[in-house]
Amino acid sequence: MRYLALIYSADGTAPEYGSPEWGAFMGAYAAAGKTFHERGVFVAGEALQHTSTATSVRVRDGKTETMDGPFAETKERLGGFYLLDCKDLDEAIEMAALIPSAAIGTVEVRPILELGE
Amino acid sequence: MVAAEVSRLLRQDRGQLLAALIRAVGDFDLAEEALSDAVEAAWVHWARSGVPRSPKGWLLQVGRRRAIDRLRRGQRFRARVPELTIMLEEDEAARADDAADIPDERLKLIFTCCHPALDRKSQVALTLRTVAGLSTREIARAFLDTDTAMGQRLSRAKTKIGAAGIPYAVPDRTEWHPRLQSVLTVIYLIFNEGWTAGAGDAPIRDTLCCEAIFLARLLGQLASEEPEIEALLALMLLSWGRRSARHRPGAGLVGLDEQDRRLWNRDVLEEGLSVLDAAVARGAPGPFQCQAAIQALHVQADGPEATDWQQIVLLYDRLLRFQPTDVVRLNRAVALAETGALALASAEIKSLAVALEDYQPYHAARAEVFRQIGDAKGVALALERAIELSQSEDERRWLEARRRALF
Incomplete structure (x- = not known):
């Protein structure tokens, strides 16, 4: 089953860029990515730019409206994702727990709606 | 036929x-x-x-x-x-x-129903529905929910199991202990829901207690040699055996210290003690073993005065290592007061004032310690607050009886 792991954390909770802690944090991300590949669960994964760069788009009465900012202003922001193909939810939870941001924020694991099932 | x-x-x-x-x-x-x-x-x-x-x-x-x-x-x-x-x-x-x-696939069923990806109340409801075979209506009554709400809860939980890929499996070695604790917690919640329900709900209350005991026995058969399963079964039996003495018709709950011990069911209590012995013999203490051992000391004493409170305090110390919670600290303080260490107990209780401000047993315990110290005004205030906070008719009656007995 495919799962999307959505990575949320609040501003200022990740180590400062360039600090030794930052290096360790990125190292842990690299290690998690390596495990995902070795376990054969990795499908895709990206980090996102800050929510201040987000644009929200809606179409109303055929007209495109844009709004500066993310869909919802929350303390914890979506900062990245992995798409993982796992045996079951237990494996998906095990993999999500390897994402370093899980230790400072929250990783939401959502099963992909597979059409045709 | x-x-x-x-x-x-x-x-x-x-x-x-x-x-x-x-x-x-x-x-x-x-x-x-x-x-x-x-x-x-x-x-x-x-x-x-x-x-x-x-x-x-x-x-x-x-x-x-x-x-x-x-x-x-x-x-x-x-x-x-x-x-x-x-x-x-x-x-x-x-x-x-x-x-x-x-x-027998029931072990898988139990672990799936108690999967941590489901919320606690759904775990409880699903376990009662699928493993114990209670009807949706019975479960709704037990948890004061409408049939519709309980039906929807069960249906959502079952949908999530399928849609989110919750495995129908017994967890492997690495996950076994935390997952087992989750199952045991669900079973004990079922028991306590029955144990603390009001007297007016007697039939469903007894059903829940019996189902919890049934589930613990079943779990013990399916996964033998697990001391915490045995300890949970012992803990429940050691309470269940005192059931008949716990209610007095028209007077509500009867505290352990006032119970007529002749009403205790000795067979059930003896079974509880021997199951606990089996758990202790495995040499792997856990939170349920500590709690069962405390109940065992209450049951084995000839009366409230003969209870080995020193030993109970030590067991609470042990329990605190597994469950460092304010409620355990409160229970330890009450036991400490019974040993005669009133100043220490009183200080402990004071330190929990903020955390347990809205917890009825906290104020009942305060009243008890004040009584032992001889602070009549303290007793009155604490009991008044406890009565305000009581959740059931039985609890309120019990507290009011305490107040009448003292003043």
Whole structure:
């Protein structure tokens, strides 16, 4: 089953860029990515730019409206994702727990709606 | 005759039949529907041709066939019909339908129902529905929910199991202990829900306590040599055996120190003690073992004055290492007061004031310590607050009786 792991954390909770802690944090991300590949669960994964760069788009009465900012202003922001193909939810939870941001924020694991099932 | 046999089987074996069907069809809802179909068929066929030699095997076989029928007819599983049909046929071919050959899949069922990806209340409801076989209505009554709300909760939980890929499996070694604790917590919650319910709800209260004891026994059979399962069973038996002394008609709850010990059920208590001995002998203490040992000391004492409070304080110290919570600290302080260390106990209780401000037992415990110190005004204020916070009629009556006895 495919799962999307959505990575949320609040501003200022990740180590400062360039600090030794930052290096360790990125190292842990690299290690998690390596495990995902070795376990054969990795499908895709990206980090996102800050929510201040987000644009929200809606179409109303055929007209495109844009709004500066993310869909919802929350303390914890979506900062990245992995798409993982796992045996079951237990494996998906095990993999999500390897994402370093899980230790400072929250990783939401959502099963992909597979059409045709 | 047939009615009695069907009822007995359903009561006793529903969990096992359902667990086997879920394994065969891979879907909670489909398995439940197929089992209902099989039961309906049993009413008709058994009335006509008598109860078969292996009623359980008969129900399972018919259940599997009805599941295939439902698969072929229904929209929901259309895409999976070929795959599921093969699964079912293989499952049927793989074993003769003798009751002895039906593998017990209930351990998987229990762990799936108590999976941490489900919220606690859903875990409890689903375990009562599928493993213990209570009806949705009974569960709704026990938790003061409407039938509709409870039905929706159960349905959401079952949908999530399928849609989110919660595995129908016993967790492996690395996950075993935390997952087992989750299962034990669910069972103990069921027991406590029954234990603390009001007197007006006596039948459903007893049902919940008995179901929890049944579940702990079942778990013990399915996963033997687990001291925490034994300890939980012992803990519940050591409470359950005192049930008759705990209520006085018209007076509500009776505290442990005022109970007529002749009303205790010695057989149940003896079983609790011997199950606890078995757990202790395995040399792996856990939170339930500490709690059961505390209850054992209460039960073994000849009276409130003869209770070994020193030992109870030590057991609370141990329990605190597993469960460093304010409620455990409060219980420890109460035991400490009983040893005569009033100043220490009083200081401990004071330090919990903010954390437990709205917790009725906190104020009842404060009142007790104030009583021992001889602070009449403190007792009055604490009891008043406890009465304000009491959740059930029984609790309120018990506290008011305490107040009357003192003033």
